[in-house]
Amino acid sequence: MKKSLRTRLYACLWCLGMFVFLMPEHTNAQGAAPSEHLVFSFPADAVLKMHKVKIVQSAYTEYFEMNSFTSGYAGLQQTPDSSKGSSHTLISSLWDPNTSAGIYSSVAYQASNTYTGRFGGEGDGYQSINPYNWVMNTWYNQVIRAWKSNGQLYVATFMNNLSTNQWFHTVTLAMPAPSNFLGSGNDAFLENWDSNVKWNGAFVRKAFFKDCWNLNTSGVWQKHTSRYFSANAGDSARNGIYDRAFDAGYDSTEDAYYMVHGGSTTPGAGFGTGRTLTLPAQTNQGTAPVITAGVISSVTASYASGITTVNWTNDNTTSPQLSAKVEILDAGGTVLYTQQDTLPQKRSTTFMATLSAGSYTARVTVRDIFNNLSAAVTGSFTVSGRGTDTTFYKFKNAYSNLYLGVKDSSTANSATISQYAGSNSYNLQWYASTQSNGSIVLINRRSGKALDLPGSAQTAGTHPIQYTVTNGTNQQWNLVVATGSTFLIQSNMSNHYVLDDSASSTLQGTGIILYAASGTSGSANQQWYQESVSSGLSSLSGAAVSAALMPAPPVTASVLQVFPNPAVNVVNITCKKMNAKMWIWFYDVPGRVVKRVAVTGSPMQVDISSLLPGTYFVKYGNETVTFVKE
Structure with missing residues (x-):
């Protein structure tokens, strides 16, 4: 359902960083130009909305909305506030699904010169403002594109200057995914948000709109099946002498609809004494837009x-x-x-x-x-050369304190995997080769062979072996976080069984087996510390992480969010429930802890400038979120 005029007006004012008290009656006798809409009906929910605008007359405190969608809107503004770099701005905003319940929208990406921040009032959410410097008498094409991933709906705003063909991606906003995408309808909107005599309805504002399209969830282009104009009723006290200074229609020369308000504008004959007008279909819209594929x-x-x-x-x-x-x-x-x-x-x-x-x-x-x-x-x-990374790791069982190694330091295929006391033997050292699906192949430093499930067997009790590297699924493993300092070494085969110290043995030479994990964290004989060979210290700082640093009792994170994503130097982390006794953990793809930070509140900022570019996992409580460091 679309927000009320008053709600949308508050949101627009917050986008400008300037709040004007909206009084039910104005002492200014002249008033504002009446707010007006072009409303388009479509047959189905959309993943993309597209609409073109050409502004031919404008003045300060004017908003030209191009696209309205479920929970948000986007368009162009002329504002007296140029603190964001221009008075001719591009805005896009997304309301929270439920602010009072702690369900917020967020910023997933913003261009380097795009401002983002929270706005409040009768409609809380995230706003974006870009100093786009649009100019009059130029056609612009705006696209709102949505997709869903990891339980989030992402909404990106793109702008195309049709005089230069340059595209610009200003922002991607996000919120917990609803059942739909952008909704079916669309709405273009003219609003003179301030009746101050300096920028009131005495000034004429006019824009043309055309080529309004939806791309539905099946990837099919759809035209609007009906459309109408409406000037807001019930605002006569606000509008004053300009309450009927509005007009709209279809211009065959421009092959576009137009809206105009303010000044000496009067409604066309088709309005009679009313404020609405049914509009004809656009003559030359065609059956699908003309698109140039990305290059x-x-x-x-x-x-x-x-x-x-x-x-x-x-x-x-x-x-x-x-x-x-x-x-x-x-x-x-x-x-x-x-x-x-x-x-x-x-x-x-x-x-x-x-x-x-x-x-x-x-x-x-x-x-x-x-x-x-x-x-x-x-x-x-x-x-050139070997191309081999020189970083190797040892894996110590949390129960036995013995290390994963090849039986009798063998270099032969089919030698079984056992556990041994710690030493600097290459037999206990492994290299983690990351695969394209995010799993790893563990390659023994002494033999150069991979940890392998023979014949792709994955039944409980199977004894892993070493074998020539094939990178097959039976050689792929996942390091799954068990506690704040240990992992399960989980097979990437369909059963997803884990490496297990058989019968919780503390004897050297005991064969390691494959077994079902005991619960989500496994038992101690299934948990492993990962230690860097170069330092001899756990990459997880296992010995240093005391019980005092870990949560007691466990905390449910309740919608962990990390943004922007990708990020360069800093990420913001928000969560409904943040416990000052908790830590936030950062893992790389092989599962190594690369950073940890104490919780300071929500939202909180974390410096990631020291991390190498790549994909990382942020874990807090029982929730994990992926982000990309650029």
Whole structure:
């Protein structure tokens, strides 16, 4: 349901950082130009809304809304407040689903010059303001694009200057995902939000609107089935002498609808004494919009110390990126690793996996906001020498305090895996090779062979072995956080059983088995500390993490949010329930703790400038959120 005029007016005023008391009656005898709407009806829920505007007359304190959608709106403003860098701004806002219940909207991404912040009043949420510097007598095309991921609805705002064809992504806002996306209807809106005599209804404001489209959830373009104009009724006290200074219609020369208010404007004959007008279909709208598919301009890639970095640029005069697929291919053209993310702003990614010496290709394909697939573009790179990362780790069982190793230090295929007392033996050291699906292959330093489930067996009691590296599913493992300082080493096979110190033995040489995890955290004989060989200290600081640092009792996080995402130097962390006795943990893809911070409140800021670019996991209480460090 759309917000009331008063609600929307409050929200717009907060977007400007200037709150004007809205009185039921104004002492100013002249008044404001009447608020007016173009309302469009569509047959189905949409993942995308698109609408064009050309502003031909304007004045301060004027809002030209281009798109209205479930829980939000976006458009252009002319404001006397230029503190954000311009008086001609681009705004987009998203209301909270339920502020009083602690269910908030959030900011997932903002352009470098876009301001974001909370607004309040009769409609709380997040706002964005960009000093877009729009100009009159120029057509602009605005697109609102939505998608769902990890229980969130993301809503991105894009602007296209049709005189230059330049696209601009100003912000992505988010909220807990509702059952729908953007809703079916749309609404363009003219509002003179201040009746101050300096900027009141004496000034004429006029804009043309055309090519209003929905892209439904099945990916089908839809035109509006009906449309009408309405000037708000019941605002005569606010509008004063300008209460009927409005008009609207269809202009065949522009092939567009127009709205105008203020000054000496009077309603056309079609209004009679009323304030509404049914409008005809746009003559030349066509059956689908004319779209130029996204184009990738360049791709570059490099490799160092087990990390492949891929960067790409897009042609900003073509349709903007919604998602990107990045692949690493060997010299024979075989795809080794793949990543795919729905992040419109993403232009770089990393693969944490060891590559042997040779020639490789990075291949990038982009799907644009209109669901068109770009042509793939490639960039070649070379790996010299062994290409092996020199970082190795040991895994110590939390119950026995013995370490994961190959039986009798064997280098042969099919040698079984056992536990031994700690030493500097290469037999106890493992390298974690990250796979494209986020799992790891554990490669023994002495033998160069991988921890393996023989014949892909995954029944309880199976004895793991070492075998020549194939990177197959039976060699893939996940480090699953068990406690604040230990992991379960979980098979990536369908049963997802874990490595287990059989019968909780404390004897050296005891064979390790595969077994079902005991609960979500496993039992002590299934929990493992991960220790860095170079320092001899746990990468999780297991010995240093005392019980006083851990929660007692456990806390449910209740909608953990990390933003912006991706982030460069700082992330904001919010959660309905924050306990000052808790810690927030940051893990890399192989599952190593790379940072921890004490809770200071909600929201709180965390400096991540020391982290390498890549994907990380933030864990608080029982909840985990993924974010990307650029």
